[in-house]
Every structure is written in C-alpha cells, then in structure tokens.
Amino acid sequence: MTSVNYQSLVEKLSEVSYLNGVMSTLGWDQEVVMPIGASEARAQQISALAGVIHERMTDPRLGDCLAELEAEDSAYFDTLQICNIREARRKYDLETKIPKKLVKEMAGLSSQGHTVWVAARRDNKFSDFAPLLKRFIELKKEWAQCAFPGMDHYDANIDNFERGTTMADITPVFERIKAELIPLIQSIQDTRYQPDNSFLQGTFPVDKQEALARKISKDIGFQFDCGRMDVSVHPFCGGSHPTDVRITTRYQENDFIESLYAVIHETGHGLYEQGRMLEGRDLPVSESLTMGIHESQSLFWERMIAQSELFCRHYFDTIKATFPDNLQDATADVFYRAINTCKADFIRVEADELTYPLHIILRYEIEKGLFDDSIAVDDLPEVWNDLMMKYLGIKPPTDTLGVLQDSHWSSGAFGYFPSYTLGAIYACQFYQTMTNELSDVEKNIEKGSFAPIKAWLNEKIHRQGSLFTPHDLVCRVTGESLNPEYFIEYLKKKYSAIYPLGLE
C-alpha cells in the first residue's frame, strides 16, 4: 500500500517532470528551428515557465510532504520510493537553501558573463573578463556554504555535477594520468610521424553525410520512433522525455568525420535517455545520474566502439561507397589510423582522446587553486600558459586560444570540467567489465551487431537511473571504484600500435 503522502509526492514530482519536459522542448526549439526574430519573446516564455517550475519546486507543501515522509517508517517503502524521496529532498534543499538575493545575483552575473566573455575572447583581453570571474568565484563560494554547509567549497561545486565525488577521489586519479600520458604524448611528438589523412580532405556532400550518420546511429540502436536527429550550431542531446530524445550535429562540406562522430557521441547520450527504466519514468529515480556518467555513455560509443579498429573494419566499405571519389585508395586500416591521430593543440573541444585529459586536468588544477586561493584570477593567463607548456609542450599565442577559450566559467560552472575525463575513465572501465562478462564483444563489433552491447549498457547503467551515486554504480558494475589504469592501458596499447614508439 502506498502512503497518502507518497502519492502526493508522486503527483508533485510528476508535474515538475512534465514541466521540465516542456522546458527542454523550448530549448531544443530555440537551438534547432526557432526563427531568429523570436529570441526576445522566447526569453520571456522561458523565464515565465522557469518561474512556474521554481514555484513548484520550492512549494512549502512539497517541503511538508517530504518532512512527513521522512518521519514515516522507511520499511514501508521500496528501493525506488526511497530513491524518489531522497532525490526530491536533495533538489528541494538545493532550491530552497540558497537565499533569493544570491540566486538573483548569480543569474544576473551569468547572463552578463556570457556577453562579457564573448567580447573579451574576441578582443583577446583577459583583463576585461577578470573582474566578473572574481565575483563569480566569491558567489560560488557563498553558494557552496548554503548548499552544502561544512563541505569544502570546491568539493561542493563538483558535487553539483558529479555527486559524491570529491577532490580526494579525483586528484590521485588525475596524477596517475599525468604521470603516464605526458611522457606518452611526448614520445609521440618525438616520432615526428603522423598517419596519412589526406583522403579525409575534399568535398563530402551534406545529404550523404546525413544519410550515413543516420544509418550508423540506427545500427547502434537509436530509436527514431522515440527520437529525432537534426542540425544545430553545437551538437547536443536534448528532448523532453525518454520517448522524445533529440540529438543534433552540424555538417561541413569539407569534413565528414566531425559530423559522423558527433552523431555517434550524441547517440550514446541518446541511448542512455531512451534506455531509462520503464517504472517511474516521470520521477527522479529514473533520471540519468550525473554529467560524468552521461559522458561515459557518449564516449563509450564514440571512442571504445566507433574509434576502434573493428568498427572501422565493419563500416569501411559503407563509408567508401558513400564517398567513393575520396576514399578510393584508402583501406580500413588507413582509415582507422587517420581518425586516431594525436596532436597537441590549444583548443580543448578539438583535442584527441590522448591530449584531451590534459586539457581537463589543467582546468581542474586551476579551479582548485582559485577556490583555495593559491591561484589569483589576475595570474590566470600566465598560469594557464605555463601548464600548457608543462603538459602538452605548447604555449598559446593568445589568451583567446588559451584561458579565454571556454564559456563555462562565464556562467559560473566550476567543477564541471572534471566530468569529461571522469566519463572517459568510466567508459573504459565499463568496456573492460563488459568484455569480461559478454562473449564475442569484438566479433560483434566487427559484424556490426551492437544489440548485445546496448542491452548490457541498458541493464547495467541506463536502467539504474539515479538509484546509486556514481561511485556506488561503478563499484556495482565493475567490482571496483574509479580506476584510471584501464584508461591508461587502453591508450598506451592503442597509440603504440599507431605510432612507432618501440614500446611493443
């Protein structure tokens, strides 16, 4: 028997979930189809809806309902119900514990921040951005104090994106990665060798790119009756519900690899959303867990599967048939090497899987320093460039190509960056366990039989929703906590075979 209070909680949470679905539709619409002239009206519509959602999420009747449920004997509740109560409490507290004045100042600074950052980046003038950044760090410390009293301020900001994960977990993992990858990248640079990728230059008609990407997304398991694929300026995965998952990509006539792998990446996110548990679909328990776990799913398909030799072997004939003029002299092996080149460069979002973690670690160390006051905002350009030289052996010629490249800090998103690399590590660890548990994984990839792989991820990760923290989920799935050794081993083995490192 379900308690009256619990029934009331379900109604309240479902309403918020429906309204959040509406908000997601507005977001997709704005990025994909909205006419340019509508931006002012859309901002007002979003603000009105956000006001309603905030009102519902901070409704004192929700607080009372939670307090009464927490006073009931928890033996009456099943695992899913306990999770819903716990998640509802977490969200209610996060919404109600922050003083309105602080919420307002953060919102104002975030919107102002974007404009200031765009101009500073354009003008290569960090000093124009510095005052705003300083203020945001102060506000985010205040926020941490209110949201997670007693917790270290940077840990609290990390918790916001990757709950239950702290610097104590991350720092040693990132140290191991630095210790192994910095010399690995160095030795790759020393070979002065690069795989031939000349055949990836040329003209690739957009309609053919689109058809190829759609086919591969479908092969992998994206359900187009519960989703869509469209075009937007930045690829993303959105949508309003597990039955309405919308991925996007962007096409350039002279590069089909970017659009194709963006689609595969977003398909990985999409499979997570489409694979959510069937019970409680409109309740927190079924929701995807964290940024890092979400990224583990997109990177699983993008890197572990689609950048593998076996995947390239399976699809090479299809790709060659799609672009026959360009790829006539290439082979599957040459294609595999061409899409897996390693090159230290300035911009994070363009980095390969080997150099990417160092872009992240640099940002993590800087954020840590900003929060424990060991780094001053005004010194950031110098600190940034020194770390780039230390980790990747290159120095950005401008701050536009350095400390000003990312938008995250302009909206106050501190503690977000680590999730990208945590995702990459999780992906590798999950892949390792999967190959132990399932037979024929490699054969299946080579055959293009992705259903067993998708089913494994559905069961082990997607259907677990928000039942566990990332730490507990990884332990349950892989039998151990976050372990960077699989990731390191994977990269060493893979790149030793591509570059003449003399390690084998």
Place this chain on the structure above:
Amino acid sequence: MTSVNYQSLVEKLSEVSYLNGVMSTLGWDQEVVMPIGASEARAQQISALAGVIHERMTDPRLGDCLAELEAEDSAYFDTLQICNIREARRKYDLETKIPKKLVKEMAGLSSQGHTVWVAARRDNKFSDFAPLLKRFIELKKEWAQCAFPGMDHYDANIDNFERGTTMADITPVFERIKAELIPLIQSIQDTRYQPDNSFLQGTFPVDKQEALARKISKDIGFQFDCGRMDVSVHPFCGGSHPTDVRITTRYQENDFIESLYAVIHETGHGLYEQGRMLEGRDLPVSESLTMGIHESQSLFWERMIAQSELFCRHYFDTIKATFPDNLQDATADVFYRAINTCKADFIRVEADELTYPLHIILRYEIEKGLFDDSIAVDDLPEVWNDLMMKYLGIKPPTDTLGVLQDSHWSSGAFGYFPSYTLGAIYACQFYQTMTNELSDVEKNIEKGSFAPIKAWLNEKIHRQGSLFTPHDLVCRVTGESLNPEYFIEYLKKKYSAIYPLGLE
C-alpha cells in the same frame, strides 16, 4: 501615470500570454516534428501546462485586481488599457463561471468524442455517434447558460467564436446567399461545361513545389526571420508570438495547386499575426480578433488576390518555369480558369468558393435546429441529405461522405462553422473598400507589388487587435456592417466570365 492595479494586471496577463506561447510551441512541435512514440508523454506535458495556465487565469487575485480596476475612474485609462481590462474580464468570467463538473465532463466527452467519431465515420454508422452528440448539445446548452446567462444558447455558442454576432445578424445574410448562389450553381451545372485542367495532372516534384510556395509567400510579405514554413498532415498557422509565426502545408507529388494555395491561405493568417500592433504585444489588446476575422485574412490572400486573373497573369511564367514539362501548352488565362472550377461535391474541405457557403449554411441551419429542438439528432442523416439535395443537387451515398465528415461536433465546437463564410464575406467587403481607398490595386497585383495591400491590411485590421468587435471593426473599415452583396456580386461576375452562363 499607470495605476498600481493596472501594472499588476499587466504582469498577470503577460505571464499568461508567455505560457500560452509555450503551449502553442508544444502544439506546433506535436504536429510537425514530434516523434510518434512521444504522444503519451506530450499529452501529460500539455495537461500539466494547461493546469498551470488555468490556475493563473482563475486566480482570485486576478479577479480582485479586475474588480478594483473596474471601480477606478475609467477616465484614467487609455483605449488600449480599457480594452485589456475588458478582455481580461471576459476571459476571467468565461474561465470562472463554468462549474468544474461541467468543464470536466466537456473535456472528457471531447476526448472520447474524437475516438467515437473516427470509428463511426470509418464504419459509416451515425447511430454510434448520435448518443455522444446528444449529450454534447445538452452540455453546450448548460455551458451557454453559465457563460452568457440570458442569451439564446446557440447565440452564446456563436459568441464564443465570433463575439457580438448572433443569429439575427447571420440568418438574413445566409438567406441572401442561398437565394443567389443556389440558382447560380444550378445554371453552371446546366452548362455541362468545365474548364480544361488536364495540365494540372502529372508529377510535380515536392522540392520544386516547396521552393515555389516559399517564394510566393515571401513575395506576399511573410517575414521568414519571424516565422517558418513546414509540413504537417493538415495545413495550419501556429507559433508562439508575432515574432514566431509558423505556417504549414502538405505536399502531394501529383498536385501542386493544393500545397500552393494552402501556403497562400496560411500566409494570410500569418500576416495577421506578424502584423499585430507593436504596443501591448503580450496583452489581449493586440491579439487577433475572432475566427471569422482571421479567416477573412487568409481568404483575402487566397481568393481575392491569388485566385484572381491578375495574380495568375503575374505568376504564370514563374509557375511554368517551375514545371515546364507539365505547363508547356497552357496559358495564364487557361491556368486561371482551371483553378477556378465550380463543382458541387460532398466534402466541405474540398469545395470551391462558390459551393463552400452552401456547405456552411447547411451546417448552420442544422446547428440552429439542434439548439432550438426543431431538429432531432436521430434525424440528422436524413436532414443532412435532404439539404444537400436542396442546396447542391446531390445526395451523399454514405453518412461518411455526409453528416459524419467533419470533426467539429465531436469536440463540441458548435457555432464555429459560420465563421468560415463570415470570413469569406468580410474578405470581399474589405477588398471592395481597399480598391476604393487605394489607387492601382489591380495594377499592383499584376506587377506582383503586394506591399501596399499588406500595409493597408496591417493598418486597417491587423493593428486593430481586439480593440473592437467584428461588427464595429467592419463598420469602421468599410463604413457599413456585414453586407453579403459584395460577395454575391464578386462570385456572379467572376463565374459568369468563366462559364458560358449568358448573363453578361
């Protein structure tokens, strides 16, 4: 100086307007892009948002605010403000005066009604639909009693779509139309002549249809930076704001006339929305007036402009260049005649401009009879077929092609049908006034210069928003009230030139 109460009213009404904009985006999304698997989730999202909007529109604080404003000296308010207060009162009363029990039963019956109607139409079985229809008429009488106490029940239902217009206005107008059009259609049938339209059969590539329709919509004045054009099952004009107006059409490879004229029709609706006054865009004063006035704008462009000889003459070369194989032997004059054929047939939505009013008058007379109890629901199939024979000289072979063809009654939309023909009459009356006031209207159509025509409609109708009733608006624009003689004269003159009636 704006009163505090008025400022509060503006805030409340703006919020409702923003949320209604969100609702419209959901509606467009559902018809145009939503994946099929999302329909259940979308229904829940729409229901949650509708609940919020209803809550805001029936908020007692809105009622108090209105009462206080109505107690203030109206001399302090300008015309726009007075209109906003009046419209807000009308909507508030309509939302709050209907007992919850009745609202709920009507909503339930409407959703059930659609399913029952679809099945009855498919099975050609009116008796399956009759009980529901009976109940809906009872409920709509009750609704009328609550919404407009003291008003005739059918007049109240008409008022819901065409405020201020009653049977006393409509009946004599429809009688005049019957008196003139029934014999006119009869004499056309007697000629046994039909213009050649063989060249409109064939294959017309959809991408070319789309490009042609988009060009003409743009030429007419649709602003694509504040709107879109897409594909849906039934053409419509939606969107969330005057800066976000979205028209749709549907394409068939073997018929480009349908898609083209649907686009022009929806462009007419779209120009009304895009042309709304710049002040108070998120308040009732700026909103489009009624169904009938909206239809007058779509029909103005579809019929008065785009089905004219001059328009055909201007665009014929473009159309011929678009489909050269099909139209090589045709001329502008032949094209004009081909798209203006008159043929009595069973289905309203496929009817030409000459027979269309009789489809409407038939429905109007039946609705009148259902509400004054002079017609019994069980007799409807017979009454319908008798009137079809009397007005158009044909008898539907099945109820599927007769009384069961329209969805309106299944959702309780009584009093809606007259708006279609009121719109056609308004359109003709507006056109007449425009040619009196503007020089060179015909020359401009022939040149494809639509800007002065659009500007006139913008000023005379679109920017008037909800300031006046349809009756007052028509009087202000044309100097007289609804007058069917222009419509009758237009049809007689036009069709006498196309068919050999010997009237000229």
